[in-house]
Amino acid sequence: MRNLRAATAALLLLGFSTPADAAPVFSARSMFFDVANGTQRVAVGDVDGDNRPDYVATHGTLSFGVTLFWGEGDGSYGSKLTLTAAANPKDVVIADMNGDGRKDLVVSNSGAASVSVFPATGVRTFGARVDYPAGNQPASIAVGDLDGDGDQDVVIANQVVTGTVSVLLNVAGVLAGPSGYGTSSSTPIQVALGDLNADGKLDAVTANSSSSSISVLLGNGNGTFGTATTFASGNGTYSLALARLDGDTNLDVAVANNNVDSLNVMMGNGAGGFGR
Numbered sequence: 104m105r106n107l108r109a110a111t112a113a114l115l116l117l118g119f120s121t122p123a124d125a126a127p128v129f130s131a132r133s134m135f136f137d138v139a140n141g142t143q144r145v146a147v148g149d150v151d152g153d154n155r156p157d158y159v160a161t162h163g164t165l166s167f168g169v170t171l172f173w174g175e176g177d178g179s180y181g182s183k184l185t186l187t188a189a190a191n192p193k194d195v196v197i198a199d200m201n202g203d204g205r206k207d208l209v210v211s212n213s214g215a216a217s218v219s220v221f222p223a224t225g226v227r228t229f230g231a232r233v234d235y236p237a238g239n240q241p242a243s244i245a246v247g248d249l250d251g252d253g254d255q256d257v258v259i260a261n262q263v264v265t266g267t268v269s270v271l272l273n274v275a276g277v278l279a280g281p282s283g284y285g286t287s288s289s290t291p292i293q294v295a296l297g298d299l300n301a302d303g304k305l306d307a308v309t310a311n312s313s314s315s316s317i318s319v320l321l322g323n324g325n326g327t328f329g330t331a332t333t334f335a336s337g338n339g340t341y342s343l344a345l346a347r348l349d350g351d352t353n354l355d356v357a358v359a360n361n362n363v364d365s366l367n368v369m370m371g372n373g374a375g376g377f378g379r
């Protein structure tokens with residue numbers, strides 16, 4: 104018994120817990136859902152309004168589609184629904200685009216230079232897909248109210264050498280545009296929206312793969328953006344996430360660098376600038 108106590112104390116000192124204290128951090132359970140050839144991106148959200156998260160995946164090598172897996176609330180799904188997409192669907196965002204309280208899907212079509220809206224018409228039903236022109240090779244979508252009129256507008260990163268973002272403004276549920284803005288960089292592969300300079304207007308940040316940088320485009324609050332400013336990040340910047348990371352009120356950014364296997368955390372200065 105004494106030896107057992109001593110051993111337990113030693114384990115506790117080493118930071119181990121006894122079996123009686125042990126609690127699982129993650130349950131070791133995983134599931135695979137069959138999608139289709141060339142599965143691209145996944146979004147998670149409650150699309151059908153039953154308070155259970157659903158999964159939406161884009162796919163597009165042989166057949167171009169978007170598949171919804173209706174979540175059961177325990178991680179699994181009960182049934183699924185595949186909608187036909189335009190060429191090479193890439194990113195997908197869940198958002199109510201026409202203000203009817205039902206969640207719609209917005210999909211960027213890398214092979215069709217377009218963005219599609221799939222409007223929900225009821226519980227697990229969708230109306231005809233509506234396609235809108237975007238830039239070339241639209242890779243990533245972010246949705247937010249750019250012009251302060253209460254509806255969701257769309258910003259797209261176009262993954263081309265002379266990298267641009269496209270803006271499509273929501274006019275009574277119909278997307279207008281696109282308006283193009285340069286990123287002063289090459290192959291922006293992801294875009295995120297956030298208010299970097301605390302003026303109440305959404306700003307756009309892109310992750311630029313070939314330029315190994317991020318670009319900041321400050322929003323004017325009316326759906327237009329100012330000239331891009333770039334900040335060096337790591338080699339092969341592939342994705343980013345905006346969050347408040349260091350305790351002040353400025354938005355910061357975490358960047359994933361594909362070529363150097365690293366993350367870069369860059370602190371915002373509250374004026375749209377980032378340190379490295």
Ligand SMILES: [Ca+2]
Nearest residue numbers: 149151153155
């Ligand atoms: Ca659901």
Ligand SMILES: [Ca+2]
Nearest residue numbers: 199200201205
């Ligand atoms: Ca809707």
Ligand SMILES: [Ca+2]
Nearest residue numbers: 248250252254
């Ligand atoms: Ca708007």
Ligand SMILES: [Ca+2]
Nearest residue numbers: 298299300304
């Ligand atoms: Ca702003």
